[in-house]
Amino acid sequence: MRNKTKGFFTLPGEAGYEDLTLELAQKWGADVIRDSDGTALSEKILSSDYDIYSTLCLVRSDNSWAKANRDKLQQNFLMSDPVVATENVLIIDLLKGYFREQFEVNFNDDPKKWWQVFDRTTGQEISEENWEFDKEAGTVTIINTTKWHKYTVNFLAYRIWEAISMYNHITNNWGDREHLMPIDPIYPETQDFMLSYLDKWLQDHPHTNVVRFTSMFYNFCWLWGDDPNLKHRYSDWASYDFSVSPYAITQFEKETGIKITSEDFINNGLLNNTHNVPSEKIRAWMDYVNKFVTTFGGELVDLVHKYGKKAYVFYDDHWVGIEPYSPRFKDFNFDGIIKCVFNAFEARKCAGVKGVETHELRLHPYLFPTGLSGEPTFKAGGNPTKDAKDFWMKIRRALLRAPVQRIGLGGYLHLVEDFPDFVDYIEELANEFRMLRGLHDNDKPYTVPGKVAVLTCWGNLRSWICSGHMHEHPEVALNHVNEALAGLPLDVEYISFDGIRANGIPEDVKVIINCGILDSAWSGGDNWKDPSVVSAITEWVAQGGGFIGIEEPSATIYSSQYFQLSHILGVDRETGRTLSKNKYNYQPCTSHFIMEDTTETLDFGTDIDNIYVIDGKTDVLAHECGSIRVAAREFVNGRGVYASGFKFSPENTRMLFRAILWASGAEKELDCWTTDNVKTECAYFPASNKLVVINNGSDSETTIVKNSKGESINITLKPYAIEIIDA
Amino acid sequence: MRNKTKGFFTLPGEAGYEDLTLELAQKWGADVIRDSDGTALSEKILSSDYDIYSTLCLVRSDNSWAKANRDKLQQNFLMSDPVVATENVLIIDLLKGYFREQFEVNFNDDPKKWWQVFDRTTGQEISEENWEFDKEAGTVTIINTTKWHKYTVNFLAYRIWEAISMYNHITNNWGDREHLMPIDPIYPETQDFMLSYLDKWLQDHPHTNVVRFTSMFYNFCWLWGDDPNLKHRYSDWASYDFSVSPYAITQFEKETGIKITSEDFINNGLLNNTHNVPSEKIRAWMDYVNKFVTTFGGELVDLVHKYGKKAYVFYDDHWVGIEPYSPRFKDFNFDGIIKCVFNAFEARKCAGVKGVETHELRLHPYLFPTGLSGEPTFKAGGNPTKDAKDFWMKIRRALLRAPVQRIGLGGYLHLVEDFPDFVDYIEELANEFRMLRGLHDNDKPYTVPGKVAVLTCWGNLRSWICSGHMHEHPEVALNHVNEALAGLPLDVEYISFDGIRANGIPEDVKVIINCGILDSAWSGGDNWKDPSVVSAITEWVAQGGGFIGIEEPSATIYSSQYFQLSHILGVDRETGRTLSKNKYNYQPCTSHFIMEDTTETLDFGTDIDNIYVIDGKTDVLAHECGSIRVAAREFVNGRGVYASGFKFSPENTRMLFRAILWASGAEKELDCWTTDNVKTECAYFPASNKLVVINNGSDSETTIVKNSKGESINITLKPYAIEIIDA
Structure with a gap:
């Protein structure tokens, strides 16, 4: 099986290290060689038997223009x-x-x-x-x-x-190298220039098989400061501030009839960050920019195709306006999308994009002397093999659930020379990836019937992502929930309040999760003042749905409660508005299905405090200092679950899975295709009857999985191991 | 000096224990004997040489009516x-x-x-x-x-x-004793009945010197539940819910032109508790009730006076509408006010009432087998002497600063028989009180020049009190601030936002304290959206004022900041609205005047989290996990101080004192009349040139106090001791 030992792997080549490049391409089973920022590919590499990716960022490609x-x-x-x-x-x-x-x-x-x-x-x-x-x-x-x-x-x-390029320039001390300036393709003149530039570029790059756009036009918003103690004033991975110009505003008004002002963007100095509830005007602006980027971006892709090459897009940097989860994305006609990934939800974010053939993950560590926080990687003191294993453990669980077609690395290849164990481990990893990839061929891993929907203001547009990487906002609990979900045997979708208003709750949804703090885009803000939303979910739960609320679900300052679904969640929060109201003297439950795998002290990182039960019908599953941490409640024919926070960990991930099963009355799903050891996970591929079991940690683990006949399968896994078993 | 060993002490007498009553009256230096709920005074006591207080609660005095x-x-x-x-x-x-x-x-x-x-x-x-x-x-x-x-x-x-009486009945298992029902004096018929009842009562009680009203008409709001796990649904010491009737609402509308509805009181089910920002309508209702209670209450007092007796009022229970800090209070013509006290701010609350001659504290422990939480007091396992000392230590520091005229006890006197050390300690305490009382004769303890103003929505009306006892709401930081202030050498007053709008900031105020969480009556809520308030305080600080903010001072969701005075406080709070805004990378101060007596780890109980500095001009005095706990900042000619919480303790009290001195540029005030040991405190009485030094704890302490000439005075104090020194 050639595809289990070779292919689907992108190697960063490096001129001057031609032998190393070709040797590692062979060892790692690469089929593609790419350039990276700061490296070039030499003629020897370009004319080798490998496909070639070439990076291209058109908005900063010609500084003279x-x-x-x-x-x-x-x-x-x-x-x-x-x-x-x-x-x-x-x-x-x-x-x-x-x-x-x-x-x-x-x-x-x-x-x-x-x-x-x-x-x-x-x-x-x-x-x-x-x-x-x-x-x-x-x-x-x-x-x-x-x-x-x-x-x-x-x-x-x-x-x-x-x-x-400013970041790369300053980080790498590029000294007096010219500062590249970003040009705006909104102007017809710029479009003409970019099209002719690309046309010439395509002619000049006959070896290039894939144009790797990094990315289209508008970077995420990143405002720098001049104070060394405030070098970066603002950064938001998905806000559209960098797409603004008087010309665009004028066109926008002509097209939509909406007058948008500086203050709509500045918003009292708060700007419009992704974590906040978006305004109608900003949503309209995003739509306008998305339409433009798709239209002109599509022209560029067409040109690439005209030259018989493929066009891939990098799902970072100048990605604003691309919106891979918007319905327009398919109109680009991209052949592939590449995402740099640290963890599981990022892998799912890439895998879930529709309208492209190839989904590729650029793995970490980047081949660079230091990591993101300046810690040593490929230099003395670094342990890139361990880093690679740890990242892979996070990502691999996602790849059990959803297929991606390719993986790859980036950076300076020569740096691996001093780390032979890394070179060996990547070979192992690449083979493991190809094996995993193969499992998805004509097969789909078993998932619990019905869908789990994550309800936010953004809905599908921000599937598997809040804003940026998890390590940038570890305090956002939905990041942790996304991470947990990314490796669970569930069909997950992201729904919005607007969607509920327009179309109700999708029929196949069995559980809704709402997770976030007051007035965040994740929790929902003023949407919870809308009776149509509250009663739609109330009715749906009454008819058997499950609602899981984390942190401040359904919270808004309105009416006689703070959690507008307190009747379903069974709890509410004392925020100082009802200090004179006495709280129900609950008796905690001694056992509950949801908590059965929680053996250590529950650790959510941070908890929302001052949570109280509304009456005696709520089951308190965990509490601390009189504040509820986990609660469960029946509501008519449905169920509600509350958790005061969430942090990604093996125990918490299992707890969330149990909560989802309990909320939807599907507790029996735990009886098969689930590991009894939470440090391991498994996926069952029914067409091939294969059970894949993974050990997510650095210790050996033993676990039992029951198959659909109820037979126990015992598996012992070495650290980081994966086993594939005929089930 | 007879008044140092006798007098100013009210003893609860008890029929059946006449000898004990008279013996203890002698030993404790009592000049008054009172009855209590559940006890009566016999003829032998009534006809003794002591003045007699008789309790009277007219709204429940005649159940047949x-x-x-x-x-x-x-x-x-x-x-x-x-x-x-x-x-x-x-x-x-x-x-x-x-x-x-x-x-x-x-x-x-x-x-x-x-x-x-x-x-x-x-x-x-x-x-x-x-x-x-x-x-x-x-x-x-x-x-x-x-x-x-x-x-x-x-x-x-x-x-x-x-x-x-319901509480007493149920707590004491009074079985089938008749349930007393409260009558409403709003009706002319009820007034006629109460006046004639009182008239007869006065005739029937020739021995009574003081009618001790407990209290006037309307109890604080106390809603009970029928679920044993929610016995008390709601209690607020100062909300006016129990003064409502269709008749009163009709009269109110006639008098004020304001239509008030059930929903104005119910307020979405939140009611109108004292911790929240009061509405205009509720303030008008309170004013109406206050006017009625003063008017008809004044008639009752007049009747008492007609019989040559005095009228005292108990500052608890049915106190609603009395409002001892309202300008109308003097119109009652009460001769005295009695407050049950647990701690210093309650003593100051009583002492600060104007318009009465006598301020009396009813001390704890109450002479009862068990305490408030059911813990043993005057029964096996109890240690009433220690309780008495601990309460007295809290109260005594207030009595150094403000005079009260009397103290007393309440309850069943015979219970003390088994506790001879208690009997001895009360003698000591009573003598100590009489000594302290004497110091205030024609003298006033030294205070730092200028006033400290606590800014809340309620202002003067809720001087020295949030709502109820400190142990009921330990989470309200202003309770702790009040407690600290109650024993500091400061002139304290309570000002309101309405007051600032109407009259600006009083001229003699040097420091303003604003302490509370978002949208509380203590912090201020929407008042901080008012530019006139924000600019008045900004200007006042610029001109040299000091502003101390605790918890969420000046917080409201408005404009580009959360703390509207962030430019003065130097900090703001991340509440999730600006997650994409990067925060200034501060360097903490290594020393600061405010923190010089803070040697242990700072303990505020609970801290407001996610506090960040706005720029490099803020001095960070304490921080934890990247969140600021104490900060200081210069603003033009004034100063701002921020603290993320406050808990009453010796060290924190000193820190607050230092913050007040620093904020007003009065650091040199610490050079004299301050103990260097924070577990002790002192007061200087200039007319008599006496320095009073107290040990607030149960260990021996040594301290140094400098006098105004800079000479050090060394004092060693036994546990709980007080020393009076010629300075």
Whole structure:
């Protein structure tokens, strides 16, 4: 079986290390060689028998054109830092606190038309007679200010250093290497340039089989500061701030009839981050940008196809507007999508994208001397083999559930020379991947019947993701829930409040999970004030559905409760509004199906506090200092479960699985195709009758799995091991 | 000096124990003998040479009149527990969950006029065609309900068992003793009855020198439940729910023009507890009730005076409407006010009342076999001497700062017979009190110049109190701040947002403290959206004022910050709305004036989490896991201090004192009249040149105090000791 030992693996080649490149390509079973940022492929590699991926980022590809067309640079709105007026005149230095190598104030587009000045103490906009800008000084002077009020200016800035290359430049000390500037394809002139640039590029790269776009046009929002203690002021993986320009705003208004202002983007200085409930206007803007990116991006892909090459897109960096989970994504006609992955939900995020043939994971560690936090990787003190194993353990459980077609690495290949055990381990890993991949051929792993739906404001558009990597926001419990779900034998989908309003709850959904804190996009915010949402879910649970709420599910400050589904969850939260209300004196349950595999002290990292039971009908499964941590309740013919937090761990993942089964009345599902040892997991492939069992940790483990006949299968697994058994 | 060894002490006498009564009166230096609930005074005691206090509670004094006039019983609004409609008709059992021995539904006043039915899912009131009541069944039937919505009924209930006597009855197992019912003096008929009852009572009690009203008419709100796990559903020491009736509402509307409904009181089921920001309507209602209670209460006091007796009022139980801190209080013409006290702020609360000659503290422990939580006191296993010392240590520090005229005990005197050390200790305590009392004669202890103002929604009306005793709401940080302030050498006053709007910040205020969680009456809620408040305080700090914020000071969801005074406090809180905003990488201070006496690990009990510094100008004095616990910042000519919580302890009290001095630029005040050992405190009386030093704990302590000449005075104090030194 050739495909079990070779193929589906992308190797980062490196000019100057041709022998190593070809040797490792052979050892790891690579079928593709790619370049990376900072490496090139030599003629010897290019003309070898391997397919070639070439990275291409068109918005920063030709700095001479950018310099000659500075009015076509990408822009965004910034808000000046709030300043308290101590007199009746106030001068604001617009870029104070921002990294002046990243931004340049745009005085070309009439500031009086595009900017806004606010008294943030009253919330009122300052009329334009009362402020004036000074192009030379880079300031705005506000007159007739009210003393002791705070003022800010929303203004347009060009980005004069493209964010990702700026990061690479500074991180790698590239010294006086030219700063690349991002150009904006919204202008017809830029589009003409980019199309002709790509056309020539395609002609100049005959060896390239796959154009690896990194990515399309607009980077996620990343605002840098000039203070060494605040180098990065703001970063959000999915906010659309970097897609703004007067031209785009004008087109948007023509197309949609919606007038959008600087303040819609600045939003009191909060901007519109993915964790918050999105406004209608911002959703419309996202849709407009998505449509443009798909349309023009599709033209670029067509051009690639015209040259007989394939087009893959990188699902990071300039990914804004691509939206792989939007219905438009298929219109790009991409051949593949590549995602850099640290963990399971990122693997599922890539695997779940529809409308492309190939889903590829770029694994970690990156072949680089240091890791993301500056820790040693491929240098003295580093242990890249252990890193690779740990990342693979996180990712592998996702690959049991959903197929991806390829994996690969990136970076400087020569660095592996000093780490022969790494070279050996990647061979093992690549073979393991090919084996796993093969299991999905004409087969689909067994899942519990019915679907589990995660309910957020974003729904399907933010499937398997909150905003960015898990390690960036470990405090967001839904990241941990996503991570747990990513390896469980469940069909998971992401639904939205808008979806419930428009179409109700999908028929095949058996359990809804709502997880997040008050007013987050994940919990739902004001959507919970909508009686149609509350009664739709209430009715659905009454008819047998299961509702699992984590942290502050259904929370909003409205009516007589804080959790609007307290009648289903059986608990509510004391937030200080009902201190004089006495709380029910519950007796905790001594045992419950949900908690049967929770043997250690429950650890959610952080818990939402002051949770109380609403009456005696709620079962308290875990509590601490009088605050409920896990509760369960029957509601008519359905069930509700509450948890005050969630942290990804083997025990908690099992607890969540049990909660899902209990909530949907499917406890018997635990009787087969489940490991009794929570440090192991398994998947059953019915067509081939194969049982795959994995050990997720660094100790040997023994586990029992029952098959559908009730027969026990005993398996002992070495650390990190995988076993495939005829079931 | 007779007044140092005798007098100013009220002894609870007991018929049947005449010799003990008179013996202890002699030993403890009593000048007054009182009766208590459950005890009587015999002729031998009454005709002794002591003044006599007699307790009187007119609203429950004659149950035969109450029974004959059931329509004059006191009432209140209740909300039925929310019920989810599963059909299009819903029957609600009004009193379900309530203690039916406390409440009886009032069907006499037209329910269609006075009640309201709500769909709590939509928040909409149900029109009266869609509901009907059933007097026999005690239910309301709602038709045309929307399935899966929640419904409630606001209805009127008579209270058929007066709350305090109900509590005493049940706690003491009084069996089939008749349930006393509270009558409402709002009706002219009730007033006539009460005046004639009092007149006869005064005639019948020739030995009584002081009528001890317990108290006037309306008890604090105390709703009992019928579930043994929820015996008390709601209790708030200062909410006015028990002063409601159709008659009063009608009078209120006539007098004020304000239409007030059941829903104004029920407030979505949250009621209007003291911890929350009061509505305008409820403030108007409180004012109306206060005016009535003062007017009719004043008539009763006049009658007492007509008989040559004095009238004292108990500052608990039926105290609602009395409002000792309202400007009307003096119009009662009470001769004294008596407060049961557990701690320092309660002593200050009593001491601070203007418009009465005598302030008396009723000390704990109460002479009763068990304490408040059922723990043994005057029975086997109890240690009433230690209890008395511990309570006295808490209270004594307040009595160094503010004079009260009398102390006393209550309960069953005979219980002390088995505790001779208690009898001895009370003699010591009484002598100590008389000594302390004497120091205030024609003297006033030294305080730091200028005032410290605590800013809340309630201002002066809730001076030295949040709602009820500290042990009932230990989670309310302002309780702890009040307790610390109660023993510090500071002039403290309580100011309100309304006061700032109307009159600005009082001239003599040097420091403002704002302490509380979001949307509490203590923090301020929407008041912080008012630019006039924010800019008034900003200007005042800029001009040299000090602002101390604790927990969530100036917090409201508005504008670009969460703490509206973040520019003064130097910190703000991440509540999930700005997760994508990176936070300033601070370096903590290694030393600061505020922290110099904080040697142990800072313990605030609970901290507000996710506090970050806004920029590099904030000094971080304490932090944990990246969240700021104490910070300080200069703002123009003033200063701001932030603390993430506060718990009363010797070290924290000193830290607060230091913060106050630092915020007002008065650090040098620490150079004299301060103990260097935080477990001791002192007060300096300038007229007599006496320095009083107290040891607040159960270990011996040594301390140094510097006098105004900078000379050190060394003092060693035995456990609990007090020393008076010529300074």
